[in-house]
Amino acid sequence: MKARTLYQRIVEAHTVRRLGDSGQILLYVDRQILNEYTSPQAFAALHAAGRPVWRPASTIAVVDHVNPTTPQRDARTMVIADAGRALQVQTLAANCKRHGIALYDMLDARQGIEHVVASEQGLVLPGMVMAAGDSHTTTHGAMGALGFGIGSSEIEHLLATQTLVYTVMRSMRVDVRGRLGHGVTAKDLVLALIRRIGADGATGHVIEYTGEAIRSLGVEGRLTLANMSVEAAARGAIVAPDDALFEYLQGRERVPAGRWWEQALTAWRELRSDDEAVFDTEVSLDADRIAPMVTWGTSPDQGGTIDAAVPDPAGESDATRRRSMSRALDYMGLAPGQRLDGLPISHAFIGSCTNGRLDDLRDAARVLRGRRVAPGVRALVVPGSSRVRIQAEAEGIARVFIDAGFEWRQSGCSMCVAMNDDHLLPGDRCASSTNRNFEGRQGAGARTHLMSPAMVAAAAVSGAITDVRRLLPDAAG
Amino acid sequence: MEAFQTLTGVAAALPQAHLDTDQIMPKQFLRGIDRSGLGNGFLFDQRFEAPGRPRPGFVLNQPPWDRASVLVTGPNFGCGSSREHAVWGMRAIGIRCVIGTSFGGIFGDNCSRNGVPAIGLPSAEVERLMVLAADPLRCRFTVDLQAQTLTTPADGRVLRFDFDPLRRDMLLRGLDAVGLTLEHADEIRHFEQRHLSGQSWLA
Numbered sequence: 001m002k003a004r005t006l007y008q009r010i011v012e013a014h015t016v017r018r019l020g021d022s023g024q025i026l027l028y029v030d031r032q033i034l035n036e037y038t039s040p041q042a043f044a045a046l047h048a049a050g051r052p053v054w055r056p057a058s059t060i061a062v063v064d065h066v067n068p069t070t071p072q073r074d075a076r077t078m079v080i081a082d083a084g085r086a087l088q089v090q091t092l093a094a095n096c097k098r099h100g101i102a103l104y105d106m107l108d109a110r111q112g113i114e115h116v117v118a119s120e121q122g123l124v125l126p127g128m129v130m131a132a133g134d135s136h137t138t139t140h141g142a143m144g145a146l147g148f149g150i151g152s153s154e155i156e157h158l159l160a161t162q163t164l165v166y167t168v169m170r171s172m173r174v175d176v177r178g179r180l181g182h183g184v185t186a187k188d189l190v191l192a193l194i195r196r197i198g199a200d201g202a203t204g205h206v207i208e209y210t211g212e213a214i215r216s217l218g219v220e221g222r223l224t225l226a227n228m229s230v231e232a233a234a235r236g237a238i239v240a241p242d243d244a245l246f247e248y249l250q251g252r253e254r255v256p257a258g259r260w261w262e263q264a265l266t267a268w269r270e271l272r273s274d275d276e277a278v279f280d281t282e283v284s285l286d287a288d289r290i291a292p293m294v295t296w297g298t299s300p301d302q303g304g305t306i307d308a309a310v311p312d313p314a315g316e317s318d319a320t321r322r323r324s325m326s327r328a329l330d331y332m333g334l335a336p337g338q339r340l341d342g343l344p345i346s347h348a349f350i351g352s353c354t355n356g357r358l359d360d361l362r363d364a365a366r367v368l369r370g371r372r373v374a375p376g377v378r379a380l381v382v383p384g385s386s387r388v389r390i391q392a393e394a395e396g397i398a399r400v401f402i403d404a405g406f407e408w409r410q411s412g413c414s415m416c417v418a419m420n421d422d423h424l425l426p427g428d429r430c431a432s433s434t435n436r437n438f439e440g441r442q443g444a445g446a447r448t449h450l451m452s453p454a455m456v457a458a459a460a461v462s463g464a465i466t467d468v469r470r471l472l473p474d475a476a477g
Numbered sequence: 478m479e480a481f482q483t484l485t486g487v488a489a490a491l492p493q494a495h496l497d498t499d500q501i502m503p504k505q506f507l508r509g510i511d512r513s514g515l516g517n518g519f520l521f522d523q524r525f526e527a528p529g530r531p532r533p534g535f536v537l538n539q540p541p542w543d544r545a546s547v548l549v550t551g552p553n554f555g556c557g558s559s560r561e562h563a564v565w566g567m568r569a570i571g572i573r574c575v576i577g578t579s580f581g582g583i584f585g586d587n588c589s590r591n592g593v594p595a596i597g598l599p600s601a602e603v604e605r606l607m608v609l610a611a612d613p614l615r616c617r618f619t620v621d622l623q624a625q626t627l628t629t630p631a632d633g634r635v636l637r638f639d640f641d642p643l644r645r646d647m648l649l650r651g652l653d654a655v656g657l658t659l660e661h662a663d664e665i666r667h668f669e670q671r672h673l674s675g676q677s678w679l680a
Contacts, residue, residue, distance in 0.1 A: 016668040017661060022642040026661060028668055030679075038559065040510035049655065055669075084508030091510045127676075135559040135583055149583050151561035153590035153654075161658045163665055167641070199495050200553040203579050233556060235582050256678035264678040299495045320551060324494045417558075419504045438499045438557060440522060 003276035005171040006240055007206045010146045010271075014129045016163055027166035029158055030128040033114040034061040034101070036088040037419065038133030042155035043095040053099040054162040060123065061096050061103045062114045063089050065419045069382050069409040078106040085420070099159075112385020112411045115139040115353040119223060120387055122252030126241040126268040131158060136353050136435065138230045142222035143249075144241030144271050146206065149230065169235050170280035172205040173273075176213035178288040183469040185363065186221035187355060187433070187452035189213065189285070190228040191293035191303050197232055197283060199301040205281060206236035208273060213287035214239055219248040220359040227354045228435050231300040240272045292468055294340045295437045295450040297328035302437070303450065304340065306467045312336035331439055332447050333427070340465050343449075347430040348379040348460035349442075350406075350453045352416035355433035356384025360453040361392050364433075365400040367457035367471050373405035374463030380407045380422070382414040404461065418442050431459035479592040480651030484573050485619040486546030489536050490610035496550065497557035498584060502566050515562050516569030537570070540613070547618050549603065549610045550577035555584025564591045574620050576627070578603050589644045592651065594622055596638050605632070622649055 004012070016026040039061070046053070053059070066085040070077045080086040089106065096103040104110045110117060115136055117123075124130045126144035131137060133155045140147030154164055174193060180186075194201070207229050214222065222239045229237030239245075246265060249255045256264050295303035296310045302325070304311070313325035313336065329335065334343075350356070350364050361383065373379045381401050383389035389411055392398050402408050415422040416434035418441065424430055426445025433456045434441075437448040449465060458468035506518030517528070523535050531538040537545060548554075548567075554577050555563060564587040567575075575588060576596045588595040598606075606629065609615045615631030622645060627636045647654065658665075673679050 014672075016665055020643045020646075024641075024643050026658065026665070028665070028672060037507055038561070041512055041561070044511060049653075051655065051659075054665075082508060084510075088508070088510055133559055135557065149559040151559055151564070151583055151587035151590065153561060154586065157655050157658065160655045161662070161665060162669065163658060165643070165654060165658065199556060200579050203553070203582070233553065233579075233582060260678035264676070267676065299497075320492065320494045323492070327493070417504065419507060436497070436499065436557060438497045440503055441499050444503070444522065 003274035003278065005273045005277045005279060006208055006238055006271060007146060007169070007171050007236065010127060010129065011168055013127065019165060024165055024167050026163045027129060028163055029131050030058060031124055031130045032059050032155070032158055033118055033132045034059060034092065034155070035065055035114055035134060036063050036092040037065050038152050039095065039155055040088060040091045041152045042133070042159060045156045046159055051160045053101070053159045056100045058162065059101050061092055061101055062111060062117050063092060063104070063106050064113045065413045065417060067106045067412045068420055069412045069414045069422055071407065071409055073107065073410045075107065109386055112387065113353045113356060113413055115227065116356055116384035116388065119143065120252065120385060122249055122255035125249070125255065125264070126245070127271050131164060135230050136227050138234060138237045139223055139227040139353060141226035141229070141236055141238040142219060144239065144245060144268065146236050146238060148236045169206045170204055172202055172207045172234070172281040172283065173279040174207050174209050175282070175284045176209065176211040176287050177284065178286050179213055179216055180287045180290060183454065183472050184290055184292060185452040185454065186217050186224040187228070188290055188293045189287065190225050191295065191300070191450065192290045193283070193285060194228070194232045194301045195293070195303050196285070199231060199299045200233045202229065202232040202234035205234055206238065207234045208238045208240070215242065218359055219245055220357045223357065224354055228300070231435060241268050292455050293451065294455065294465055296332060296334055296340060297325065298331055298437055298439050299324065299328070300435070300437060300450060302328055306341055306465070308340060310334045310336055310338045310340065341467055343465045344429070344463060345377060345431045345459050345465060346428045347424060348373070348377055348456050349415045349430055349432045349434065350380070350456050351382030351384065351414055352434040353384060353413070354435040355453045356382065356388065356411070358388050358391055360433065361388070361397050364453040364457035365397045367454050367468060368400050368404040368461065371404055371461040373460045377460055377463055379405060379460040380409060380415065382409045382422070383411045385411050406460070415442055431456045431465060478590065478651045478653065481573065481592050481594055481622055481648045483619065483621045483623070484546060485617065486573070487541045487544050488547035488549055488606070488610040488616050488618045489542040489545035490549050490607045491536070491554070492551045492607055494551040495553045495556050498555055498560050498563040498581065499557055501555065501563040502560055506566070507560065507562055512565045515566035518562070519566035519570050541616065544571070546571050547574045547576065547620065548572055549606045550575055552578045554580050556581035559583045561587045564588055564593060568593060576603065576606060589648065590654065592648060594620070594640065594648055596620070596627070596640065598638060602636060
């Protein structure tokens with residue numbers, strides 16, 4: 001048999017039938033998650049056609065995009081003033097009730113950002129196919145699964161048929177040799193990759209990450225990496241399962257136990273690319289040459305290392321890229337040659353499906369311990385899920401954030417997508433652990449610099465973008 | 478889905494690279510539970526100074542492009558968020574076809590599901606079309622999906638383009654994808670039984 005990549009093996013194991021001669025298949029999907037803003041139109045279309053939901057048990061629903069993240073959470077605070085958004089939440093609840101779909105509503109202890117909730121519940125397991133109406137569904141590739149985002153029409157298709165009409169993608173291997181240095185995280189790795197291959201560098205591809213640096217990342221670091229791979233246009237990003245993942249999974253709510261666990265483990269250990277498998281595209285990076293990264297522009301590939309200066313569009317030979325750079329610098333209020341290190345900020349935000357997990361909060365807390373947020377900076381931390389929040393409180397991390405002057409908030413997408421009341425104002429400059437520095441992403445006219453949670457913490461206490469390595473104890477220490 | 482066969486209309490040039498769906502459909506327009514009202518939101522910050530106050534300098538606010546039905550776009554148009562609202566809004570202002578070197582993957586899929594062919598072309602061709610689209614006297618294009626040709630009378634060119642056959646068929650006939658897939662319902666059910674029983678830990 002022809003050698004296959006892990007991606008190809010997962011796709012083949014989920015192929016119901018081929019469709020025509022053009023390479024499309026009917027792909028069986030094991031799991032999906034619904035949210036309140038991309039699912040209502042899908043349900044409406046389903047209802048208009050009088051169709052049932054194929055397999056309600058394969059789906060969970062979470063309110064995450066529009067809910068408030070006020071520090072207190074109760075029936076009094078979780079009230080959405082905006083009538084449209086309130087109706088989205090009510091509609092999700094009504095649709096879930098009608099079809100028997102599990103819903104983690106605003107007051108549920110399991111509520112959180114859909115991608116954070118899915119992994120902490122063990123909803124997505126190795127070898128599965130997972131799709132959801134949110135582009136960051138690539139996150140779940142860290143589970144040794146195929147995850148990808150879809151639009152509302154495809155949500156409808158999936159609800160009605162448990163399948164998608166799917167175009168098989170090309171395979172890209174990103175091999176990361178060596179180990180990340182002190183103070184350098186999965187976020188820096190993925191920002192370095194995106195800068196290297198471009199925001200469309202993985203168009204039409206599913207990435208498989210391999211190499212020592214990936215193996216030595218914790219599962220949460222892999223989640224960050226897979227999550228942000230979509231910012232390089234990847235349609236999936238997989239890390240083959242290993243003992244670190246199995247240890248992470250064992251005991252979680254939706255993960256099989258006992259005899260089933262042993263059986264599953266045997267199958268999961270087989271999930272890897274064949275040795276002879278050929279990838280359409282190969283990229284390699286040296287982890288030990290990656291430094292903390294910061295974006296200066298309005299596309300995730302417009303970034304550099306913390307010691308870099310803002311580049312000069314005049315030095316860019318490609319006309320389209322030159323225009324993008326000029327537009328980005330204008331929007332960001334930056335000039336060519338300006339140093340990123342030392343650039344003053346007004347806001348610091350830690351959270352999102354990219355960097356709102358416990359390891360992210362621990363990384364930031366390590367920097368914040370014994371320090372205070374600089375005067376004039378508003379700093380927020382929005383845990384990725386209600387469970388992350390509880391765990392962080394139990395570990396004493398919440399206290400570190402609060403003592404440092406951060407707002408310790410409830411979980412949700414919050415200021416990453418700014419679809420609730422958490423948003424910036426024109427001209428605000430934010431050090432952000434999120435995934436998109438697009439124009440207006442965190443609020444109209446707001447300026448976003450993407451970086452790791454530890455780098456955000458360093459910026460918060462310094463009042464300016466700064467190299468976190470100067471604030472960390474020595475690697476040896 | 479509304480079928481797409483041929484279209485003759487005004488093409489507008491949007492050369493900006495990586496024009497993401499947050500810009501194509503900003504968050505304040507994502508408060509609904511249906512597909513209505515999204516025409517106002519399409520590229521809001523580029524089209525409007527404030528609600529109801531168009532920016533006169535923006536291409537889609539100027540004749541003849543205020544009647545555009547084709548967009549010639551920069552690379553990676555529609556990247557970012559999966560929000561299909563971006564395509565619904567684009568349709569609502571009358572855009573029925575997008576042409577560029579590459580599109581955001583989910584955005585491209587969403588286009589196909591809404592009767593909007595997203596046509597990928599080599600960069601030299603897109604550059605040629607961008608120049609034509611920017612000229613008020615040369616910006617009329619004809620897209621024939623059946624023949625897979627793009628005709629630009631201004632320079633007398635008839636360009637043949639690649640298009641995925643299955644998507645083409647769906648667009649030409651305006652087919653309901655869910656209905657078509659459900660014709661395979663028995664096959665899906667058999668697959669599902671085998672798939673789940675082969676992984677008994679999922680039981």
